[in-house]
Amino acid sequence: MIILNIIYKELKQCLRDFKTNILMVIFPIVLIVILGAAFSGVFENSIDIEDVNVLYTIDIEGGDPVFENAFSTFCEYMSDETGMQFEETADVEKGISEIENHRYTAYLHITGDPPRIDMYRNKNSGFESGIVENAVASFLESYAAINVIVRNDPAALSKIQQPDSAVNSGYVRVTAIDRKKQPGSTDYYAVTMLTLILLYSSLTGFWSIRSEADAKTGARVLCAPVQKYQYLTGKILGSISVTIVQAFVVLLFSKLVLKANWGEDLFTVAVLIVTYAIMTVSLGAALAFIFRTAEVASGLLNTIIPVFVFLGGGYVPLSMLGDQISKVSVISPVRWINMALINIIYEGTYSAAYISLAVNLGLSILFISVAAWLSGRRKNAYA
Amino acid sequence: MTIVKMEQVTKKFGDVTAVDKVSLEIEEGEIFGLLGPNGAGKSTAINMITGLLTIDRGSISIFGKDVRKDKMTTKSYVGIVPQDIAIYEDLTSLENVKFFASLYGLRGKMLEEAALEALEFTGLSEKKNQFPKSFSGGMKRRLNIACAIAHKPKLIIMDEPTVGIDPQSRNHILQSVKKLNELGSTIIYTSHYMEEVEEICTRIAIMDHGKVIALGTCPELENMINDRGVVVVTINEPASKVDENSLREIPGVENVDIGENTVKITSAKEVTNLDKIIQYFIKNSFTIKNVESKTPDLETVFLSLTGRKLRD
Numbered sequence: 001m002i003i004l005n006i007i008y009k010e011l012k013q014c015l016r017d018f019k020t021n022i023l024m025v026i027f028p029i030v031l032i033v034i035l036g037a038a039f040s041g042v043f044e045n046s047i048d049i050e051d052v053n054v055l056y057t058i059d060i061e062g063g064d065p066v067f068e069n070a071f072s073t074f075c076e077y078m079s080d081e082t083g084m085q086f087e088e089t090a091d092v093e094k095g096i097s098e099i100e101n102h103r104y105t106a107y108l109h110i111t112g113d114p115p116r117i118d119m120y121r122n123k124n125s126g127f128e129s130g131i132v133e134n135a136v137a138s139f140l141e142s143y144a145a146i147n148v149i150v151r152n153d154p155a156a157l158s159k160i161q162q163p164d165s166a167v168n169s170g171y172v173r174v175t176a177i178d179r180k181k182q183p184g185s186t187d188y189y190a191v192t193m194l195t196l197i198l199l200y201s202s203l204t205g206f207w208s209i210r211s212e213a214d215a216k217t218g219a220r221v222l223c224a225p226v227q228k229y230q231y232l233t234g235k236i237l238g239s240i241s242v243t244i245v246q247a248f249v250v251l252l253f254s255k256l257v258l259k260a261n262w263g264e265d266l267f268t269v270a271v272l273i274v275t276y277a278i279m280t281v282s283l284g285a286a287l288a289f290i291f292r293t294a295e296v297a298s299g300l301l302n303t304i305i306p307v308f309v310f311l312g313g314g315y316v317p318l319s320m321l322g323d324q325i326s327k328v329s330v331i332s333p334v335r336w337i338n339m340a341l342i343n344i345i346y347e348g349t350y351s352a353a354y355i356s357l358a359v360n361l362g363l364s365i366l367f368i369s370v371a372a373w374l375s376g377r378r379k380n381a382y383a
Numbered sequence: 384m385t386i387v388k389m390e391q392v393t394k395k396f397g398d399v400t401a402v403d404k405v406s407l408e409i410e411e412g413e414i415f416g417l418l419g420p421n422g423a424g425k426s427t428a429i430n431m432i433t434g435l436l437t438i439d440r441g442s443i444s445i446f447g448k449d450v451r452k453d454k455m456t457t458k459s460y461v462g463i464v465p466q467d468i469a470i471y472e473d474l475t476s477l478e479n480v481k482f483f484a485s486l487y488g489l490r491g492k493m494l495e496e497a498a499l500e501a502l503e504f505t506g507l508s509e510k511k512n513q514f515p516k517s518f519s520g521g522m523k524r525r526l527n528i529a530c531a532i533a534h535k536p537k538l539i540i541m542d543e544p545t546v547g548i549d550p551q552s553r554n555h556i557l558q559s560v561k562k563l564n565e566l567g568s569t570i571i572y573t574s575h576y577m578e579e580v581e582e583i584c585t586r587i588a589i590m591d592h593g594k595v596i597a598l599g600t601c602p603e604l605e606n607m608i609n610d611r612g613v614v615v616v617t618i619n620e621p622a623s624k625v626d627e628n629s630l631r632e633i634p635g636v637e638n639v640d641i642g643e644n645t646v647k648i649t650s651a652k653e654v655t656n657l658d659k660i661i662q663y664f665i666k667n668s669f670t671i672k673n674v675e676s677k678t679p680d681l682e683t684v685f686l687s688l689t690g691r692k693l694r695d
Contacts, residue, residue, distance in 0.1 A: 005485045013473050220469040220530075223433045224486035225455040 002226055003234045010238025024246040028197040029253055036186035052128050053085045055095050056108035067115045074139045096120055106132040190260030191341045192314040194250050195334055198280050199305050201243040205284025208239045210294050228375050236285050243277045263345030275360035276337045282367035289374035308332040333359050384411040386538055386569045392441035394427050401427040403593035414564050416584030417573040424593040425573045429540055434458050462536030466543045468527045470515055476526050477511040480533050487534035501533035521552025540571045557583055577681040591689045605679050608687045613677040616646045619670040633659045638686050649683055
């Protein structure tokens, strides 16, 4: 009950703090609007297919004229219809090295009987290589069907010499290239500005503890029959609750008014945001006990937050920042939450979400343990 | 009945001994004054009673219960009025009192009534829905008290509750202390203002350098120095111009306390030196407005025992 009383008091105080609420709610919304408009070109969802260059090697022992013919027809068709460029090389190592050097969008290594295509993707061209992947998958589907027709009704082959006639004759249904979904600028900044402002919630956690020490109310509370753990739990849970309310106001506004895409799985998105909020508030609470002066702790937070946000792709997507920054970015919890949210919303994949959950909860446990340990050790931590 | 019992209590901060083997017994119904200059160990002693600081050596019991073993129980008996105003500026008066009272287990209607009663007692009923931001220093001090008494504690500790407030609010607080005592609370009261302590305290302990150097009722303490006499000389000029050392050279003079326009001189009773004291002022061209012979008060006792003024 004491913990609930402290949480209730904390909620009342935080919700009355007009300036902070404006900062935590209006600021990210304004940033989403401004950055969404300013960077809309960068996030343009259509790309020029003519820029897509594919290198391939047909490495089938003894050759497979039927496949080679079909693949050649596919290359010509794609080239004519979309402008996608195909180029053959006999050197497999060269093919792989060209991809590593980002000179081609994808490299296709075709081997075996039945033929198998191993595709190497250019990491810097995720979207474009996704198109190639879809096109190749579509081709393989068509080729498998043609192969069956050839074996069972060779007479029908004359009707399907061209891919489009095969489609028109109804023998093969070519799956349309399913363009991989990509966030628009507003969608992207809705995610990253929310995670940015949530990181600033560490200051909410920090001041929640620090302000009570400055106002001497913390010491007064502990003169009552209140255990330190009850006080600390109430303070942290109160700050987390407020932070979550603020986060969901931003989320709902961006979804309903700015029409940002938050995907279908709102539950998992919400779980990730909640664990991230717990982590940021706990960080602030721990710093309130580690540093004796508010200036040092808030200065440190104000320094590391922009760095973590930058490394997390908060200002510009990581794909634009190069490999080195991409490698360093693993230290930023912002990278994991951003990646997790984007992957859930646009790919429906959850591997990054598990990492983000582990990072958020692991760091939360660490920070809360530090705060609890120091609050127990310091006689005057609240005074 | 003994409410608070301190036995050989010691507290150190590094090499500094803040409280040094202090033993005290405070009886039920007392208004117990704790006097001492800054750094004497009063607040440390109070923080150990309230459980905010741990005890290095010795023991403290409240209502017979050890503050270390039964921390939560002993805390529930106490209401603390901290020296620094410890209230939430962004909660209304009523919300402040209700929050602190709720920490002592009060709920629902009982909590509401207790909070309103505490505000009524401190004369803040009309301000119950206002935020302390707009309050004067005196009103904040009263709210500071209201937050400590809503749960009707058996023991109230008031740490300099009248610092920096107007005479009207001070008077209100002193009357409140007396009334709380009449209603059955035992009170530990610390103050820099001797006249307050003299007016309301039934027994007084004087602390200096972490030790209790004198303990007794006000007349008992004053009797400790009944072999001394006090002369207060009021002059037209600022008293800071008076040379303290010259006055101390006069035979019999033990202490000189310089105020704004007054000089308070404590001398051994058996020595007659009033003529020499007056001569000093005349000789040095001071205009004497008044000369008053007084019996030693608590201030004089303090000065004699510690060699310094309470506010030093």
